[in-house]
Amino acid sequence: MSDGVHPFPHRHLTGIYGLQPHEILFLLDEAEQWVTLNRATAKHDERLFGLTQINAFFENSTRTLLSFEIAGKRLGMDVVNMAVAQSSVKKGETLIDTAVTLNAMRPDVIVIRHESSGASQLIAEKVDCPVLNAGDGRHEHPTQALLDALTIRRRRGRIENQVVAICGDVLHSRVARSNILCLTALNAEVRVVGPPTLLPRDIERMGVKVFTNLEDGIRDADVVMALRLQTERMHGGFIPSPREYHALYGLTPERIDRLAPGALVMHPGPMNRGVEITSALADDAVRSAITEQVEMGVAVRMACLDVLTRRRRKVEGWA
Numbered sequence: 001m002s003d004g005v006h007p008f009p010h011r012h013l014t015g016i017y018g019l020q021p022h023e024i025l026f027l028l029d030e031a032e033q034w035v036t037l038n039r040a041t042a043k044h045d046e047r048l049f050g051l052t053q054i055n056a057f058f059e060n061s062t063r064t065l066l067s068f069e070i071a072g073k074r075l076g077m078d079v080v081n082m083a084v085a086q087s088s089v090k091k092g093e094t095l096i097d098t099a100v101t102l103n104a105m106r107p108d109v110i111v112i113r114h115e116s117s118g119a120s121q122l123i124a125e126k127v128d129c130p131v132l133n134a135g136d137g138r139h140e141h142p143t144q145a146l147l148d149a150l151t152i153r154r155r156r157g158r159i160e161n162q163v164v165a166i167c168g169d170v171l172h173s174r175v176a177r178s179n180i181l182c183l184t185a186l187n188a189e190v191r192v193v194g195p196p197t198l199l200p201r202d203i204e205r206m207g208v209k210v211f212t213n214l215e216d217g218i219r220d221a222d223v224v225m226a227l228r229l230q231t232e233r234m235h236g237g238f239i240p241s242p243r244e245y246h247a248l249y250g251l252t253p254e255r256i257d258r259l260a261p262g263a264l265v266m267h268p269g270p271m272n273r274g275v276e277i278t279s280a281l282a283d284d285a286v287r288s289a290i291t292e293q294v295e296m297g298v299a300v301r302m303a304c305l306d307v308l309t310r311r312r313r314k315v316e317g318w319a
Helices: 021-038 063-074 095-104 119-124 142-156 174-185 214-218 242-249 253-259 290-308
Strands: 052-057 078-082 109-114 131-136 163-167 189-193 209-211 223-226 264-266
Touching: 021 063, 021 142, 021 174, 021 290, 052 063, 052 095, 063 078, 063 109, 063 131, 063 290, 095 119, 109 119, 119 131, 131 142, 131 290, 142 174, 142 223, 142 264, 142 290, 163 174, 163 214, 174 189, 189 214, 209 214, 214 253, 264 290
Parallel strands: 052 078, 052 109, 109 131, 163 189, 163 223, 189 209, 223 264
Antiparallel strands: none
């Protein structure tokens, strides 16, 4: 970094879009220390002691919610999970009203997950504290992309010039969008692979190579990432059946051995076993990095919580 250039000047993290490569790398580097801490017996660092984190999850979540909760608690924060099912949202309260209400409680950081694209940005414009996007509609899921990039870098040694094939339901996937933005910014070669019905129109404008044949798409790839079929966002016939989808696009040990020997296999979860990936491949101790992705998720989210609250804590050089 040159003198006078702030390593991460952003107040919020609502997406990968707009981040510079050095800012992405800064967050990855910051996460490394937390990987080490999380593997120790004593896992607490109290640097965020006394701060309040609100997790406002308007969509169901297991991994992401638990990961953010653990991340905040390991940093010493008071973590509150907003019970949306029992909230005034169910009584007709608007998202803006909710944002104003949360802001009045003086939180120090808000983590939001919402089914509407742009919801995290809307919240960010209405509150006085940093906002972290934990997934909004089809838009973005930035911390998932960061944890995937960290996993690739740790397992493959680098991200630059790695060939990453993202396979499956790209159309409905905010994870795919954030990963494409993140990995192309770090000079990886990104391919998207799937049936035409599950690929966004003009996706090649994002700097990716497009394949509708799985064998062509994953051939000689360094990383193969499967995406979940998001049936809850599908309205109409996107695939003939899960069985036929698996026959054409499912990842199996045999396909990986033949087309991408030595490739790292990833999946953001939750998995539809036997549809986009077989259990034998998902649970492969050598080729699969799926459990490591979960581990890296806690470290990345600790890094983001730390970095985004530094101004609030008046950390030297950040105030």
